[in-house]
Amino acid sequence: xxxxxxxxxxxxxxxxxxxxxxxxxxxxxxxxxxxxxxxxxxxxxxxxxxxxxxxxxxxxxxxxxxxxxxxxxxxxxxxxxxxxxxxxxxxxxxxxxxxxxxxxxxxxxxxxxxxxxxxxxxxxxxxxxxxxxxxxxxxxxxxxxxxxxxxxxxxxxxxxxxxxxxxxxxxxxxxxxxxxxxxxxxxxxxxxxxxxxxxxxxxxxxxxxxxxxxxxxxxxxxxxxxxxxxxxxxxxxxxxxxxxxxxxxxxxxxxxxxxxxxxxxxxxxxxxxxxxxxxxxxxxxxxxxxxxxxxxxxxxxxxxxxxxxxxxxxxxxxxxxxxxxxxxxxxxxxxxxxxxxxxxxxxxxxxxxxxxxxxxxxxxxxx
Numbered sequence: 001x002x003x004x005x006x007x008x009x010x011x012x013x014x015x016x017x018x019x020x021x022x023x024x025x026x027x028x029x030x031x032x033x034x035x036x037x038x039x040x041x042x043x044x045x046x047x048x049x050x051x052x053x054x055x056x057x058x059x060x061x062x063x064x065x066x067x068x069x070x071x072x073x074x075x076x077x078x079x080x081x082x083x084x085x086x087x088x089x090x091x092x093x094x095x096x097x098x099x100x101x102x103x104x105x106x107x108x109x110x111x112x113x114x115x116x117x118x119x120x121x122x123x124x125x126x127x128x129x130x131x132x133x134x135x136x137x138x139x140x141x142x143x144x145x146x147x148x149x150x151x152x153x154x155x156x157x158x159x160x161x162x163x164x165x166x167x168x169x170x171x172x173x174x175x176x177x178x179x180x181x182x183x184x185x186x187x188x189x190x191x192x193x194x195x196x197x198x199x200x201x202x203x204x205x206x207x208x209x210x211x212x213x214x215x216x217x218x219x220x221x222x223x224x225x226x227x228x229x230x231x232x233x234x235x236x237x238x239x240x241x242x243x244x245x246x247x248x249x250x251x252x253x254x255x256x257x258x259x260x261x262x263x264x265x266x267x268x269x270x271x272x273x274x275x276x277x278x279x280x281x282x283x284x285x286x287x288x289x290x291x292x293x294x295x296x297x298x299x300x301x302x303x304x305x306x307x308x309x310x311x312x313x314x315x316x317x318x319x320x321x322x323x324x325x326x327x328x329x330x331x332x333x334x335x336x337x338x339x340x341x342x343x344x345x346x347x348x349x350x351x352x353x354x355x356x357x358x359x360x361x362x363x364x365x366x367x
Contacts, residue, residue: 007223023057032249034221035072037129069100070249135238203251
């Protein structure tokens with residue numbers, strides 16, 4: 001049986017803890033999307049761990065941990081995590097890496113940082129993990145797939161072609177040092193040596209596991225509101241965070257996903273409580289909280305309480321329905337797009353940091 005664990009909000013809902021708990025009964029745990037730009041915190045008998053790429057069930061010696069084809073694979077980060085957990089006494093994990101996963105290169109991280117620098121005050125607040133440049137290259141068909149590491153002739157030709165294309169941007173847009181194709185080839189061969197023992201045709205492996213009746217968990221990153229199609233665009237991530245993408249990012253038929261667990265954090269308990277308040281109370285609460293958690297510009301514009309209330313009312317019924325695919329989110333996105341960019345940022349910051357204040361005002365104690 002295949003279960004998918006995904007986030008119903010922006011992330012940080014406790015997906016890792018849920019996966020860790022369900023991992024006791026699982027045979028295989030698959031990370032199916034995202035990269036090392038966000039993490040899951042696990043506390044167990046071995047200690048406290050912040051996982052960024054490894055699936056959260058990696059601490060059980062009976063499970064096989066898989067990096068699916070939908071993941072932005074940062075090979076040094078992945079094996080750094082393996083070394084770290086083993087150093088803390090965790091048994092060496094049984095790890096498989098999809099031969100169709102694509103690789104986050106060092107220049108992806110550089111491009112991420114260069115773009116944030118270029119945008120200045122209009123930046124998106126990237127973690128500079130190379131995620132957006134990585135996915136840009138994947139869909140532009142100039143990324144490096146794990147399977148390509150084992151075709152040396154192809155690799156030598158491709159590094160020249162990719163370096164040539166990237167160097168145009170580096171020279172004329174960012175005015176940064178150029179990529180040397182020989183250095184790029186060396187980086188890729190080092191990655192090949194690291195990942196080679198773990199490479200697997202994951203689709204075939206999972207096909208056989210399903211036939212054998214194995215328990216399989218699909219673990220997502222971030223949450224539904226970070227989805228590039230159905231989230232609060234443009235403040236989103238670069239891969240789909242919804243349960244439906246689990247089938248694509250793991251390489252299984254969609255009908256094999258029999259159960260979806262949507263992690264919901266206390267933000268939405270707070271939001272539901274807001275609906276009990278008057279718009280005046282809500283506006284006052286928002287204004288105080290935003291002032292507390294975000295340094296407003298001199299010419300601050302007060303949030304539109306009526307618009308925020310409408311957004312909240314849409315949010316109230318949205319998270320689980322989104323994950324299950326029963327709501328098209330058209331109304332919520334229409335409201336979001338009406339907001340000025342500054343107000344979008346203020347709301348996002350409020351939702352990210354203001355939950356404790358909101359609960360103290362409403363008396364909500366649910367977590």
